[in-house]
Amino acid sequence: MVWQVLEGLSRESAKRLRFVPGIVCIDEGAACGLSPEARAKALAEMKLILQTVGFPWHVVALEEVFDLPPSVLRCFAQEPVGTEGAYKAAVDSFLQQQHVLGAEGAGDSPSLAQGEEQLSWPCTQDPQNPQSPDRPPTAAQTEALSRLFDSVKTLTAKEELLQALRTHLILHVARTHGYSKVMTGDSCTRLAIKLMTSLALGRGAFLAWDTGFSDERHGDVVVVRPMREHTLKEVAFYNHLFAVPSVFTPALDTKAPEKASIHRLMEAFMLRLQDQFPSTVSTVYRTSEKLVKAPRDGCAAGPPGPRCLLCMCALDIDTADSATAFGAQTPLHLSQTQPPTPPPTAPCCSAGMGRVQGCCGGARPCEREDPRARVIEQLCYGCRVNMKDLPSLDPLPPYILAEARLRSQRACIEQQIQEYLVEDSDDEAQTGES
Amino acid sequence: MAAPLSVEVEFGGGAELLFDGVKKHQVTLPGQEEPWDIRNLLVWIKKNLLKERPELFIQGDSVRPGILVLINDADWELLGELDYQLQDQDSILFISTLHGG
Numbered sequence: 001m002v003w004q005v006l007e008g009l010s011r012e013s014a015k016r017l018r019f020v021p022g023i024v025c026i027d028e029g030a031a032c033g034l035s036p037e038a039r040a041k042a043l044a045e046m047k048l049i050l051q052t053v054g055f056p057w058h059v060v061a062l063e064e065v066f067d068l069p070p071s072v073l074r075c076f077a078q079e080p081v082g083t084e085g086a087y088k089a090a091v092d093s094f095l096q097q098q099h100v101l102g103a104e105g106a107g108d109s110p111s112l113a114q115g116e117e118q119l120s121w122p123c124t125q126d127p128q129n130p131q132s133p134d135r136p137p138t139a140a141q142t143e144a145l146s147r148l149f150d151s152v153k154t155l156t157a158k159e160e161l162l163q164a165l166r167t168h169l170i171l172h173v174a175r176t177h178g179y180s181k182v183m184t185g186d187s188c189t190r191l192a193i194k195l196m197t198s199l200a201l202g203r204g205a206f207l208a209w210d211t212g213f214s215d216e217r218h219g220d221v222v223v224v225r226p227m228r229e230h231t232l233k234e235v236a237f238y239n240h241l242f243a244v245p246s247v248f249t250p251a252l253d254t255k256a257p258e259k260a261s262i263h264r265l266m267e268a269f270m271l272r273l274q275d276q277f278p279s280t281v282s283t284v285y286r287t288s289e290k291l292v293k294a295p296r297d298g299c300a301a302g303p304p305g306p307r308c309l310l311c312m313c314a315l316d317i318d319t320a321d322s323a324t325a326f327g328a329q330t331p332l333h334l335s336q337t338q339p340p341t342p343p344p345t346a347p348c349c350s351a352g353m354g355r356v357q358g359c360c361g362g363a364r365p366c367e368r369e370d371p372r373a374r375v376i377e378q379l380c381y382g383c384r385v386n387m388k389d390l391p392s393l394d395p396l397p398p399y400i401l402a403e404a405r406l407r408s409q410r411a412c413i414e415q416q417i418q419e420y421l422v423e424d425s426d427d428e429a430q431t432g433e434s
Numbered sequence: 435m436a437a438p439l440s441v442e443v444e445f446g447g448g449a450e451l452l453f454d455g456v457k458k459h460q461v462t463l464p465g466q467e468e469p470w471d472i473r474n475l476l477v478w479i480k481k482n483l484l485k486e487r488p489e490l491f492i493q494g495d496s497v498r499p500g501i502l503v504l505i506n507d508a509d510w511e512l513l514g515e516l517d518y519q520l521q522d523q524d525s526i527l528f529i530s531t532l533h534g535g
Contacts, residue, residue: 189531232531236447236502240529267532271499
């Protein structure tokens with residue numbers, strides 16, 4: 001479905017919009033349990049279509065998630081306007097490109113197409129080969145991915161995990177190739193379903209980011225949803241009437257029974273309601289438009305608060321609040337974990353924090369009794385609920401675990417040097433961290 | 435009393451997964467007492483074409499919500515939905531807009 005929508009969009013944008021888009025296609029066959037032949041076939045069909053579109057495209061396998069750096073989980077501040085030189089260079093190359101396009105005539109121009117995003121924050125980069133090299137994922141990675149998805153107990157958690165990994169991968173590709181915006185093809189219907197599903201999954205605090213038009217939680221890369229006003233019916237009709245080529249690949253929940261996951265259930269519920277009350281989807285959509293992204297009280301001026309490890313939204317946890325269901329959940333969780341055998345000396349001072357010696361000299365506040373608890377406490381409520389269905393954190397891609405470790409080490413260091421920090425300056429905190 | 439009809443039934447958006455991956459089916463509906471309408475066609479499809487998981491395509495009398503039906507490239511809601519009477523050489527297209535097939 002998403003590819004159909006993207007196709008429709010790219011056709012229009014060739015005529016009207018003034019930025020140079022690229023297309024990213026993620027091959028999720030391993031997560032869905034497809035055979036290699038089926039994946040290769042779908043990929044070949046996809047490439048055929050992508051080539052006719054003419055924009056630079058990148059096909060990325062979901063297995064590459066295992067190669068991601070931990071920096072993908074960090075939120076970078078939006079790049080400053082940039083020096084005059086950078087902007088001029090961007091404009092120059094854009095004009096050059098237009099000139100060449102004009103000379104060559106209309107039509108496909110893959111040769112000079114660069115991955116530059118001209119909309120608001122132009123970022124220059126060297127012209128690259130628009131087609132990324134074809135590197136099929138290694139069998140070990142595929143195996144690791146299937147192991148990860150097999151270890152998740154429920155379909156709901158699998159879908160959420162897939163979504164998180166997919167987002168990280170897209171983010172990484174966008175950052176590597178210098179794109180400042182990512183457009184997804186979520187339609188009105190799809191977003192209405194997502195809204196209700198998020199509510200059911202405990203992500204009510206982040207609805208505005210998950211379903212709004214623009215999503216700036218990653219800082220430098222903004223996710224926009226330009227198709228959010230079109231219902232799926234409109235999109236389907238459009239695609240059919242305009243003969244938009246599409247490729248269909250089975251997803252995680254293809255042919256799953258209706259109650260297999262919260263997503264499926266909600267989808268069936270919404271569509272059935274829509275059948276009888278045709279204004280359901282549009283009502284839900286209008287409601288989602290009213291959601292405003294308000295910062296948490298008190299942090300408008302101060303430094304940004306901690307962010308969830310997986311979904312990168314500002315954490316909505318108030319650990320001191322014992323009245324909520326969440327507050328009751330935490331002590332229960334901690335009491336269930338048994339401390340493993342004492343870890344070897346100075347594990348938390350290794351890995352990148354070498355210069356701070358002896359931070360764990362006396363007491364051991366940095367030693368988490370359970371690495372799982374360490375990761376869990378860095379997640380927002382919705383992600384924690386999902387993690388409950390993942391019995392062991394080992395199959396997770398290394399970048400997640402590395403980032404979790406780094407963050408908890410940083411927090412513990414900060415705690416330790418807290419008494420030495422001078423009140424007003426944040427600089428010491430920075431040097432203490434990284 | 436209806437003569438045998440020849441119609442083209444097509445599936446898109448993933449619905450073809452339930453029909454062995456075949457998107458277009460040229461079918462000849464046998465003659466029968468009552469005229470052929472979409473309701474009867476669905477029953478016929480369920481009996482003859484649907485290879486697996488009928489509940490993913492048909493719900494009760496009609497198609498599952500989320501599956502669009504186009505008759506000769508027009509929305510079936512404009513033509514009477516289940517009561518539309520089939521003509522010879524009609525083209526019926528079922529597009530699934532659901533996430534899971």
